[in-house]
Amino acid sequence: MLALLAVIWGSAFPGLKVLGEVLDPYQMTWFRYAPFPIVYGVWIALRRRDVLRRVPGNDWLAMGLLGCVGVIGYHFPLNWGLHDSGDGVSVTAATGAILIATTPLWTLLLSVATGKERLRPLALAGSLVAFAGVAVVVFFGRGEAELTVARKALVILIAPVCWSIYSVYTRPLVQRHGGLFTTGVTLSMGALTLVPLGVWWGTEPLAAMEPRHWAWLAFLAFLSTILGYAMWNHALKQRTASQVAVYVYFNPVVAAIVGVTFLGEHLTAWFVGGSALVLGGVVLVNQSRLNAARPAADAKPA
DSSP: OHHHHHHHHHHHHHHHHHHTTTSOHHHHHHHHHTTHHHHHHHHHHHHOHHHHHHOOHHHHHHHHHHHHIIIIIHHHHHHHHHOOOSSSOOOOHHHHHHHHTTHHHHHHHHHHHTTSSOOOHHHHHHHHHHHHHHHHHHHHTTSSOOHHHHHHHHHHTHHHHHHHHHHHHHHHHHHHHOHHHHHHHHHHHHHHTTHHHHHHHTTGGGGGOOHHHHHHHHIIIIIIIIIHHHHHHHHHHHSOHHHHHHHHTTHHHHHHHHHHHHHOOOOOHHHHHHHHHHHHHHHHHHHHHHHHHHHHHHHSOO
């Protein structure tokens, strides 16, 4: 199942590139997330009404704010960086995926800054290696320095930063209310903040869509988002977080394969080398966090 999820999430980046031919970055977010609160709202009403009644007011406020971070803070920068606004300047699907793969680095740095974790030597080394790779991908990913493309790539980095904030601060909510419930409520609330924009746009932006655009929109809305988060939360129940995280490393690989095959994107030696540094650094960071968690787990009473 996790291998399938890696294929789904990795393919989402080329899908955003195709959908960006007819929708702007903000419309893509709205139409992708419009079905989310409906589907999860029905699921919560049928299966989690008891949990819903127990959520205190402060948690509702936290979930609303984190939902905005997870939906708007993540998707607006990502979609903007991947979108070609007509000037021919945009980030490739593979580059977008490798930048999103830095999420564990930002999560670590945020956890260290808030006193939740210590920065161990292996994690520090991994972070330095990964950020060196990011610099290579951002500034030389196309084989030569292109500052206009680099600017878009740097904006995309806002997305993993926002997702790390979302991940760190939803942990207490997940412990109290459950993973899928917390994901469903937070992202539904984030999606509902876009309703005024959706009402303003109406269905007019959809008029220019061809069958392939509709296919990608359905893929992003139902497979990548609604089903994807359900699969992710189910996997976390069956395996450890470190085991699940391994499969995320394949997202950029899938994005690169799909981008090259169907979008005609080109991978330069600079991009491949920089990506290897990013993924290698992320592996070191995750290994360091796993090593740190083992003594704590061993110390817990039976």
